[in-house]
Amino acid sequence: MERIIAVFRKYPIIPSMMTYSVLYPSANFVQQKYFRKYKPGEEKIDWQEIKRFCIYGGLIHAPLVYNWLRTAARLFPKTTMSHLLAKVALDQTLFAPVGLSSFYIGLSVLEGKDSQGVYDEWREKLPNTWATGMCIWPFLTFLNFWLVPARLRTIFVGFCGFFWFTFLSYLKIRPDGFTPPVVLLYNKYINQSNFSQIITNTRYYIVKFIIH
Structure with a gap:
């Protein structure tokens, strides 16, 4: 156990990837189980979809968040109000559209959509998802950079984002837009x-x- 903990401390991206590989499919499962409307006779749980969320969350999104948080901490290493607000502003203006684009594009590719299908979904859903995130994430990002140790920040974002992941899962399968x-x-x-x-x-x- 001590050896495992030592590895996790030396390579904090590993527990981050493990956490996201559980949180992402779990959020999708909750969305499918409790919030998705099914047609009569339609299978209740799409396990292939859950598998795609597991792959995306663990192998793509976790490293993306981990490296972004490290970059932001290097650019503004202090815990002063000006540095905290700068990191929040960068997170919402630079990382948020990249992270959301990665979500829609990555999962669409895993679904096997062609380039036009990937682009259409990204263009349709990104702006409103980004606008919704602006109502939630600035406060959580501020707390993350202010109170959470650097090695745990990716995991903190993951746990705080569980309901956000559930919401994203809902938007991913929603054919029409939302306000x-x-x-x-x-x-x-x-x-x-x-x-x-x-x-x-x-x-x-x-x-x-x-x-x-």
Whole structure:
């Protein structure tokens, strides 16, 4: 056991890959079991799909996340607020679209889709998935770089992302698009009919704050 722990400490990417090879297929299983709608007579669990999630999670996504977290920590090694915010900003603007593209492209290739099919799914689903992730991951990324030891950061992302993986699994098999939360909020609160009223109220409270 001590020898295994020593290997894991020396090569932290190994436990990260092992963790993702369990979390990804588990999330897909949960999605299939509890959230997917089946037609009458259709098989309940697609084990080939679960196998693809296992391969992708362990061999592709885990190394991708691991190397990104190391790179971000090297670029901004301090735990000051400026460095933490810089890492969060880079994570959401640079890594997030790469990671999500890897997810859709990687699994589509494993499914055997042709290049046009891979591109169509990526183009259709990436923007809204990215927008949804912007509502979730900045806070978790901040905590990860602030509180979690470097060797455990990939695993932390994996465990925090279990429900995110389940959501991605749902989006992967969804034939139509979906509306991300930020768009719903925009349509509800910042549409053309009440945008001017929001600006007016904002100005009023700012002036009131300055006067007092």
